[in-house]
Amino acid sequence: MATHTLRAKRRRSALRTVAFLSPWLIGFGVFFAYPLVSTVYFSLMKYDGFGTPVFRGLDNWSYVFQDYPMFWPALRNTLWLVLVMVTCRVVFGLGVGLLITKIKTGVGVFRTLFYLPYLAPPVAATLAFVFLLNPGTGPVNSVLGDLGLPAPGWFTDPAWSKPALTALALWGVGDLMVIFMAALLDVPKEQYEAAELDGASAWKRFRYVTLPNISPIVMFAVVTGVIQTMQYYTQPLVAGKVASGVIGGSGQQFEPGYPDKSTLTLPQLVYNLGFQRFDYGSACVVALVLFALAMAFTALLMRRRGGLIQAGD
Amino acid sequence: MPGKSRKVISSMSRRSAAALAASASLALLATACTGSSEAGAHDDPNARSTITFWHGWSAPAEVKAIQANVDAFEKAHPNITVKVVGNINDDKLNQALRAGGSNGPDVVSSFTTSNVGKFCSSGAFLDLKPFIEKSKLDLGKLIPKPMLDYTQFEGTRCALPLLGDAYGLYYDKDAFEKAGIESPPKTWSEFAKVAKKLTKTKGDGYEQLGFMPTYHGYETVVDHYMAQWDHAYFGHDGKSSVAKDPAFAEMFTYQKKLVDDLGGFTRLEKYRNTFGDEWGAKHPFHTGQVAMQLDGEWRLGMAKDAGADFEIGTAPMPVADDEVDEYGKGFLSGTIIGIAPRSEKQNAAWELVKYLTTDTAAVVSFANAIHNVPSTFEALKSPDLKVEPGFKTFLDIAQNPHSNTPPASVNGSTYQTTLQDFGFQYESGKVTDLKAGLEKTARQIDRDIEQAK
Numbered sequence A: 001m002a003t004h005t006l007r008a009k010r011r012r013s014a015l016r017t018v019a020f021l022s023p024w025l026i027g028f029g030v031f032f033a034y035p036l037v038s039t040v041y042f043s044l045m046k047y048d049g050f051g052t053p054v055f056r057g058l059d060n061w062s063y064v065f066q067d068y069p070m071f072w073p074a075l076r077n078t079l080w081l082v083l084v085m086v087t088c089r090v091v092f093g094l095g096v097g098l099l100i101t102k103i104k105t106g107v108g109v110f111r112t113l114f115y116l117p118y119l120a121p122p123v124a125a126t127l128a129f130v131f132l133l134n135p136g137t138g139p140v141n142s143v144l145g146d147l148g149l150p151a152p153g154w155f156t157d158p159a160w161s162k163p164a165l166t167a168l169a170l171w172g173v174g175d176l177m178v179i180f181m182a183a184l185l186d187v188p189k190e191q192y193e194a195a196e197l198d199g200a201s202a203w204k205r206f207r208y209v210t211l212p213n214i215s216p217i218v219m220f221a222v223v224t225g226v227i228q229t230m231q232y233y234t235q236p237l238v239a240g241k242v243a244s245g246v247i248g249g250s251g252q253q254f255e256p257g258y259p260d261k262s263t264l265t266l267p268q269l270v271y272n273l274g275f276q277r278f279d280y281g282s283a284c285v286v287a288l289v290l291f292a293l294a295m296a297f298t299a300l301l302m303r304r305r306g307g308l309i310q311a312g313d
Numbered sequence B: 001m002p003g004k005s006r007k008v009i010s011s012m013s014r015r016s017a018a019a020l021a022a023s024a025s026l027a028l029l030a031t032a033c034t035g036s037s038e039a040g041a042h043d044d045p046n047a048r049s050t051i052t053f054w055h056g057w058s059a060p061a062e063v064k065a066i067q068a069n070v071d072a073f074e075k076a077h078p079n080i081t082v083k084v085v086g087n088i089n090d091d092k093l094n095q096a097l098r099a100g101g102s103n104g105p106d107v108v109s110s111f112t113t114s115n116v117g118k119f120c121s122s123g124a125f126l127d128l129k130p131f132i133e134k135s136k137l138d139l140g141k142l143i144p145k146p147m148l149d150y151t152q153f154e155g156t157r158c159a160l161p162l163l164g165d166a167y168g169l170y171y172d173k174d175a176f177e178k179a180g181i182e183s184p185p186k187t188w189s190e191f192a193k194v195a196k197k198l199t200k201t202k203g204d205g206y207e208q209l210g211f212m213p214t215y216h217g218y219e220t221v222v223d224h225y226m227a228q229w230d231h232a233y234f235g236h237d238g239k240s241s242v243a244k245d246p247a248f249a250e251m252f253t254y255q256k257k258l259v260d261d262l263g264g265f266t267r268l269e270k271y272r273n274t275f276g277d278e279w280g281a282k283h284p285f286h287t288g289q290v291a292m293q294l295d296g297e298w299r300l301g302m303a304k305d306a307g308a309d310f311e312i313g314t315a316p317m318p319v320a321d322d323e324v325d326e327y328g329k330g331f332l333s334g335t336i337i338g339i340a341p342r343s344e345k346q347n348a349a350w351e352l353v354k355y356l357t358t359d360t361a362a363v364v365s366f367a368n369a370i371h372n373v374p375s376t377f378e379a380l381k382s383p384d385l386k387v388e389p390g391f392k393t394f395l396d397i398a399q400n401p402h403s404n405t406p407p408a409s410v411n412g413s414t415y416q417t418t419l420q421d422f423g424f425q426y427e428s429g430k431v432t433d434l435k436a437g438l439e440k441t442a443r444q445i446d447r448d449i450e451q452a453k
Helices: A002-042 A059-067 A071-102 A107-119 A122-132 A139-146 A161-171 A174-185 A189-197 A202-230 A234-244 A266-276 A280-312 B002-026 B029-033 B060-076 B090-099 B113-122 B129-134 B145-149 B173-178 B188-198 B222-226 B246-261 B265-272 B298-305 B321-326 B346-358 B360-370 B377-381 B392-399 B414-427 B434-452
Strands: B049-054 B080-085 B107-110 B160-172 B200-202 B205-211 B290-296 B312-315 B332-339
Touching: A002 A280, A059 A280, A059 B434, A071 A107, A071 A161, A071 A174, A071 A202, A071 A266, A071 A280, A107 A174, A122 A161, A122 A234, A161 A234, A174 A202, A189 A202, A202 A280, A266 A280, A266 B090, B049 B090, B049 B346, B060 B080, B060 B346, B060 B360, B080 B346, B090 B107, B107 B346, B113 B332, B129 B346, B145 B160, B145 B332, B160 B173, B160 B298, B160 B346, B160 B360, B160 B392, B173 B188, B173 B312, B188 B205, B188 B246, B188 B290, B205 B265, B222 B246, B222 B414, B246 B265, B246 B414, B246 B434, B290 B298, B298 B312, B312 B392, B332 B346, B346 B360, B360 B377, B377 B392, B414 B434
Parallel strands: B049 B080, B049 B107, B205 B290
Antiparallel strands: B107 B332, B160 B290, B160 B312, B160 B332, B200 B205
């Protein structure tokens, strides 16, 4: 009798737990588990969005990895952007944040000036950058020419297109600046005072006081930056299209990655394969690669983070 | 406090990772939500109904013109009301065709002729054969053959042409006169000489370029060039013949030599970056930056509207030196129109499609309004068709039996994009072995098609 009551109590408790968890469970199931399982399922199917999916084994995987000429350039570009653009954005955002916390007058003006570009719509900002960096008519190259400096091809040169995208990303660094400013202002003043009394230089104060205190925020910026860069789509697409001269005329062929596939990113491939070539199976393969990469980067960064903080603590 | 922050950050990172996974996968979520049932043509075309028509035109004059045609249709079919939605591109169209639903389109159109193979083979556009048979239309007597060809794929007719585009040569008659050139070139060797004669260099740029030959020179893309050579993209076995058919090697060789002769790829690309937008008033042909331009029939009206201050000449594009008997041909494409497979009012939708594509008055008035080439024999001959002097060139190109367009493929324009991509590599000098490059391109085209089947 007592055992029966205990079981009933446990069952009720379990049900109550599930009931409390149900909003999360439903959200997780609908928005994460189901799409993920579907993506794996469709990566093994031939499906154009209209007919019935047909099983084709690992054909889509071998097509993407061996025969799809855009995959490896897109992967290389994505990794380049993750390593270079994210690093530059974090360093620059931290630098601007430090600068603004140090200046005595006009803080509001500088803060606004640095934050405003972040609010610009990505398409408009990219169009403006393509115009400014136009090698034939853009003001940037005119100034460089006047100064006797070499004028790069920017968005029309495969060697310069990703640095140009990085410059665009640095221009819109306002989001990182704000969170770094908040973190920097939160560092206890007495720690700086103690370091100064010990005769620590500015670099040592930054290395042993500032950095350990803000390292969780740095890690946040890096992890979210990596994830955002994995999803990088609008800016390279718009820049490539506008710089190539193809801006959507009647029936013109879509040419992602101009110039010479240097602005191709993995999300562009998902769209190109799935929604333009009706090859959902291959699009799913690329989506899964993207997922695996994001997980790997996140796991790596989380492991590294422990070391960083220990060094500072 | 740092410990607490670490926990928060750790939790946020995990959530972010989960968010990425969700977003990376969500692109595919829709696929599982689509049904596959077809509504079928069971509606009564005489019953009162409202149908939705999606088209891609966006310029005010074009929107007004298509609306005028729809108004005329509603007058002739008082039981059918048409809800018109403009500015629809292929991406929006594809998504709507997959999703279906009561707010989806019944009648759909696209500017992308090269996507017909994809539309027909996937069932994105409904097979029109039963409707054509029911209406007893003899399409061969109504519509020119090239236009009939590019609106079907492997025997499935899923679209009809709604006006057409013909491509030819525009030239600055004043510049020709100054350079002592009496008539437009008819062969590619004549063309190269004329282009060089019209080119005036200035520093490391140009005061005037005879012709912008690069594949990014707006309409100077691979398939538009290829139309002027006798060629076949695919063999009888359905395999790519770009490496076997000598016309492709001839075209790539010719274009590369023209690029080199006119100043080289780097110099031309630098000059190209000073050009205005293709669809704006500062188009290089309007401004006199180039003296010749390969373009569609719409350029005539656009150049005049932009206030080009020179006399504009039009002619067919040149042909290969040993194909002079085919001079007069050109590249053709055009708007295609069809019925959404999930439409519940397919018979009413067919009435609109039939009216817009076969009614002579409708075709003529629309062609007059948007300066396109009519897509029926009757409309081409109609006395109501406004034929300006330069425009007649394009009407003739449209009716030339040798005019052509790339064949439809199961993966749409992918094979053209692949060939174009090779063109970029070759013209810029990144690839120098033409034969090996074309063989690799052919293998890629075959593999992509195999993947799409």
